[in-house]
Amino acid sequence: MSGVLLVALSGIGAGCLHAISGPDHIAAILPLAVAAQQRAVVVGASWGLGHASGAGLVGAAAIVIGQRFPIATISMVAERAVGVLLIILGIWGLMQLRARTHPTRHDHRHESRAAMHVGLFHGIAGSAQLVGVLPSLFIPTLAGKLLFLSAFGAGSAASMALFAHLAGTTRAVVHHRILLGGSSMLSVVIGVGWIALAA
Numbered sequence: 743m744s745g746v747l748l749v750a751l752s753g754i755g756a757g758c759l760h761a762i763s764g765p766d767h768i769a770a771i772l773p774l775a776v777a778a779q780q781r782a783v784v785v786g787a788s789w790g791l792g793h794a795s796g797a798g799l800v801g802a803a804a805i806v807i808g809q810r811f812p813i814a815t816i817s818m819v820a821e822r823a824v825g826v827l828l829i830i831l832g833i834w835g836l837m838q839l840r841a842r843t844h845p846t847r848h849d850h851r852h853e854s855r856a857a858m859h860v861g862l863f864h865g866i867a868g869s870a871q872l873v874g875v876l877p878s879l880f881i882p883t884l885a886g887k888l889l890f891l892s893a894f895g896a897g898s899a900a901s902m903a904l905f906a907h908l909a910g911t912t913r914a915v916v917h918h919r920i921l922l923g924g925s926s927m928l929s930v931v932i933g934v935g936w937i938a939l940a941a
Contacts (some may be wrong), residue, residue, distance in 0.1 A: 746889065749881060753890040756877065757897025761790065762905055769828055769932040770860045772925035773835030774853045775906035776918070781854070782910025783903050788854040789861035790899025794891075796820075796865020797898075801878055801891045820867040821940040827860050828933025835926025839919055861902075 761767055771789050775782040800816065834856075878890040912921060 749886050749889050750893045753893025754897035757894040758901040761898035761901045769929040771906050773831050774857050775909040776922045778853045779910050783907040784854050785857045786903035786906025787899050789857040790902045792858035792861025793865040793898050794895025796862040798891050824863050824867050825933045825936035828929050832926045832930030
């Protein structure tokens with residue numbers, strides 16, 4: 743296997759596993775995906791794009807600045823912001839339960855934008871650096887570093903798009919209000935826990 747292919751596959755694999763293994767990732771995407779229904783795959787891909795952008799920004803800065811780049815400080819602030827965003831998403835989902843009308847197309851687009859912004863914070867937060875940014879620093883060439891970061895972003899976007907699609911289609915089996923209410927409460931609980939852990 744060539745070195746280029748190995749770097750690409752490693753990045754994709756790391757991105758896929760990272761995206762679906764974080765409870766904060768799942769808690770963030772569930773209320774948005776359930777509310778978006780048929781557009782859930784777009785919501786998941788938007789989260790992945792935001793996540794890749796956040797990890798890519800930190801990765802690029804770390805490559806350029808090197809050891810002086812304050813990854814720990816930036817990560818800590820982003821982790822707390824993620825907790826706050828999870829609480830906000832959960833409250834938003836609970837408020838959707840009170841809506842009597844079906845969400846409009848504009849609402850679905852809003853969910854995609856919200857997912858992208860939450861993904862951006864997740865990409866800047868700590869765990870993304872461990873599996874996305876740090877491994878790239880050990881790759882000797884700039885092209886290899888950029889390939890790994892790009893593959894990591896593609897893997898995280900693809901796996902979260904698939905997860906969001908599955909969450910959106912689960913609505914056909916589980917009553918929408920139960921699924922949205924449960925996922926929203928989960929988001930609030932994990933958000934509170936995330937802030938407590940980051941303190």
